[in-house]
Each structure stands twice: as structure tokens, then as C-alpha cells.
Amino acid sequence: MNHGLACLALVVGNAAWAQTTTSVQNGDWSDPSTWDCNCVPEVVDAVVVHQVRIAGNTFLFQRVHVMPVGSLVMDAFFSVAIMDTVINDGLMDLIGDIDVDWALFNNATIHIEGVIHNDALLVMGGPDALLTTDNIGNYGTIEGEGRICVVGFSENTGTIQGQIDFCDLTPTVSSSPFIDVNTGTVAGSVTFCEAGSCGPTHVATRVGGLAEVRIGPVPAQDVLVVDAPSGASIALRDAIGNTVRSLLLQGDGPFLIEVTQMSSGAYVAEIRVGAERRMLRLLIER
Secondary structure, three states, X not given: OOHHHHHHHHHHHOOOOOOEEEEOOOEXXXXXXXXXXXXXXXXXXXXXXXXXXXXXXXXXXXOXXXXXXXXXXOOOOEXXXXXXXXXXXXXXXXXXXXXEOOEEEEOOXXXXXXXXXXXOEEEEXXXXXXXXXXXXXXXXXEEEEEEEEEOOOEEEOOXXXXXXXXXXXXXXXXXXXXXXXXXXXXXXXXXXXXXXXXXHHHHHHHHHHHOOOEEEOOOEOOEEEEXXXXXXXXXXXXXXXXXXXXXXXXXXXXXXXXXXXXXXXXXXXXXXEOOEEEEEEEEEOO
């Protein structure tokens, strides 16, 4: 039995955790009234059977189980570090940087507006398991069965194995594996967009009124030309999601952004106008 399946068996076999608290109503993670213990589950294991909202940078030092009727959501950009086992059988709809430093088991749907860094173990739990994300960096192990859909940047320095269908909607390579940066191991059982793009609705939720935004040239050397509405904000993020440049576009476009201080490589431009958001890939070469 491989490491991931062994961990899964251990988790399932240990369903009756010693200390658990269960959500009793929709509410914030940090609100004691959300939980049956009338406390914030900072140490005890948490079972989510309602819509529970994360509203700040959070370390999950306990086991978290999102049940089929439950959801764990974020509606603003925060950072979440998974320091124990998180099992998702419902919905996780997150905005921000998600760091998997222990184990994440996804048996249902995870949707991330931002970047997921897998430094440990990510297990997809079946053919209907789906993870959609703007950007992904895998530095540990991804395994199991299911679909992973990436809108922007993808990087693998670890291992991807099992019956994973990996679909980067904006690939920068023309041969398998279709991962923007791959210095790791990809098993022969891994497929690439076998189930189709698996992401049209994911992309559509981000385009909105920003459908005509353009950024180039690709590759760029010293200057980026951005065709976007005045008042839009733009953040340039590197391969692991760090913001290296941000500014507010004001006046009449197109706008020129000087990038001579940025290193060569692949980046993602996040453009926002109000609640609308779009991610575009860009490449800097010198």
C-alpha cells in the first residue's frame, strides 16, 4: 500500500477522533457560536456540516472534515496553512494562498482563486474528485484519482502519480507532460485533459467584464503593455504566488509597466476591477 492510501486508511479507520467539535450553524471559523463546544477549534478536530467561513490568515493545526452537506469558504484573499489532515467530502471554495504542509484528501470539489502549494500530500479520492485552481506548485506528492484543472501557472518538482487527469488551460510547453515547469516525476498513468478542458465554467467566473483585457508582448523584455480599464488594479505574481509588483492603472490606456527589475521566467498577472477578476499568463525573457 502506498503512502497516500495508507494515510487514507488510517484517517478512515480513525473516524471517531478523540476530541472533536462540530459546526451547529453557518458562521465564521473564529466565532465560538459556530461550534458545539462554543469555542474556536484551534486544537480540537473540527467537523463541518454547515457553511463555515475563514476570514483571516489561518493555521489548521487540527484535523478538519468537511462533510458532504458542509462547506469551507473564503471570500477574501488570505493564507491558509494545512498542518494536519484535511478531508473534503463537500465543498471548499477558497481565495488566497493554500499551503498543504501535511495532508489534504479531496473526495469532492475544491475551488481555489489563488495558488495551492503542495509541500506534502494531496490525494484525489475518485473519478468525480475535482480541484480547480488559478496556480499550482507541487513540491510533494499528488496521487489518487480525479481531475486537477489549472487556469494559470503549473509547476512540479515533486511526484504526480495515480489516475490523475491534469489539465493546464494555458500550457507553455508543446509536449507531455503539459506542465509549465516540470523537474519532478510524472507517472505514465497521469493524463492531460483527457476529460476535456474541465474548466470552461472556472474560467468564465473570472472573466466577466474583463474579457477584453490584454497584456503583452509574450515574451516581454523590458516593458509590458496592458490594455485594461482605468481604475483596474494589477498584481504580478511569480511561480509560487508571491506578488513582485502591484499598481493601480489610472488615466488613459494602454498602460506601460516597466519590468527590467524582474527576473526572467513565467508570471501571472491578476487584474481586478471591483469584484471582477482575471488571471493572465506572461513570460519575461532577456
